[in-house]
Amino acid sequence: METIALLLHLQDLDGRIRNLQSKIARKEEEIHHLRQVVETAQKDLESTKMALEKAKVALAHKELELKDTEEKLKTTKGKLYSGEITSSKELAQWEKSMEKLEATKNSLEEAVLLEMEKLELMQKTFQEKSQAVNTQREKAFQSIALMEEELKGWQENLEILKREREKIITQIDTNVISVYLDLNKKYTNPVVVLQDETCSGCHLSVPTTVAKSVRKQEELVRCPNCGRFLYRKTS
Ligand SMILES: [Zn+2]
Structure with a gap:
């Protein structure tokens, strides 16, 4: 997984x-x-x-x-x-x-x-x-x-x-977990979907390069603004 x-x-x-x-x-x-x-x-x-x-x-x-x-x-x-x-x-x-x-x-x-x-x-x-x-x-x-x-x-x-x-x-991975746990203290949703080019956690748009990276889904990407993990919508 x-x-x-x-x-x-x-x-x-x-x-x-x-x-x-x-x-x-x-x-x-x-x-x-x-x-x-x-x-x-x-x-x-x-x-x-x-x-x-x-x-x-x-x-x-x-x-x-x-x-x-x-x-x-x-x-x-x-x-x-x-x-x-x-x-x-x-x-x-x-x-x-x-x-x-x-x-x-x-x-x-x-x-x-x-x-x-x-x-x-x-x-x-x-x-x-x-x-x-x-x-x-x-x-x-x-x-x-x-x-x-x-x-x-x-x-x-x-x-x-x-x-x-x-x-x-x-x-x-333990590093990922430690980031998640930190986010989890602040937010109930440390992992959010990227809506077009907007982080659905903080509702701010992310740079196009970040959005591209999320779409490719080759690596774990975080919102540059709030730090939440971003994932692309699969429908
Ligand atoms: Zn965000």
Whole structure:
């Protein structure tokens, strides 16, 4: 195979490798993003659960307080109606503390009821959220598995292309290869067709002698302006 054909093959491989690499990078980014979405949802669910646990503790605390107040009230009532207290002043004091305890009991009962309602609502929210997150995670993991499968195929293809590239490189003169690799850093097309007398890389016309040389195709010719390898159109 003549050098220009090998260079064209190399350029084609490089283009395919570039495309595949960016496709792989995009897919990897997509997978990463999906994993993050799942993680964020999971964290949100966990904080909802923590709030729920906190509300449960608060309720238990209030219930305990209520029970304590009820006990005290019972004791106070017992004392008040026991007949032991005869002094009217003392009786009035006991009555007063009973009223106070009644008021505390009432407000605690109200608070417990409110907390219970709040807790019920939180529990419902948590269950709904939990279900949604589980469904979302399952779906995401399914997509990720599919994408990873796809990615694996692309990576295998990439390895094949890279091996082919290495093989082609060994078939080309090392000086030519080093020029090609330099051009490849600047351009995606180090090898271009000469259109009439114009380099289709930089779009400038080349001297007639250069154009002739390209047409003869006896030697490797480069554009005097941009340095790209030139080849004649064969149609
Ligand atoms: Zn040029």
